Ligand SMILES: [Zn+2]
Ligand SMILES: [Zn+2]
């Protein structure tokens with residue numbers, strides 16, 4: 001949890017402005033104890049404010065350069081950089097804290113920006129909106145070729161979600177999905193074999209059951225996907 005540097009009030013969700021004293025603050029990089037501003041490594045522009053982005057070194061044991069906008073405090077990560085950052089910044093999460101996770105997933109969201117597609121800071125093409133970890137509550141903007149944009153406050157939200165065990169839950173769900181898919185494939189194989197034998201022999205009495213068996217499984221799979 002981050003606190004307002006001015007009055008100490010708790011800053012929830014992706015809020016950058018304190019609800020009590022209205023102080024605006026950088027909550028994302030507060031976890032990085034010392035970062036330094038470098039010479040700009042490119043002519044990348046902020047997709048929100050259209051001003052040049054600053055290059056900062058997060059100094060996570062080694063040089064770790066990302067871009068950020070001084071005005072809106074949005075951050076741009078090259079492909080793979082966000083994952084690398086999170087791996088270094090959020091460690092030792094071995095258990096899920098369901099209560100905390102619930103709090104994190106239902107926090108107030110900053111409504112500073114309307115839901116809209118924004119340009120990639122590098123190629124200026126429209127980016128895709130992607131859900132980070134499906135339930136972290138953060139929808140980032142991603143250019144497949146150049147990286148990921150997070151609005152101010154969103155990085156902290158992702159970190160809080162991870163600390164509460166969100167990514168553990170996510171991994172568990174992915175495993176469960178893989179298991180279901182495997183089960184489904186196995187059933188399909190079984191089914192296919194019976195289908196083949198159908199031409200040579202009369203169907204076995206139990207055959208219909210297998211077909212019926214697959215339906216609830218597909219239902220479960222769809223539920224997983226669209227939840
Ligand atoms: Zn305050
Ligand atoms: Zn900006």
Ligand SMILES: [Zn+2]
Pocket residue numbers: 120121122123124125143144145146147
């Ligand atoms: Zn791009």
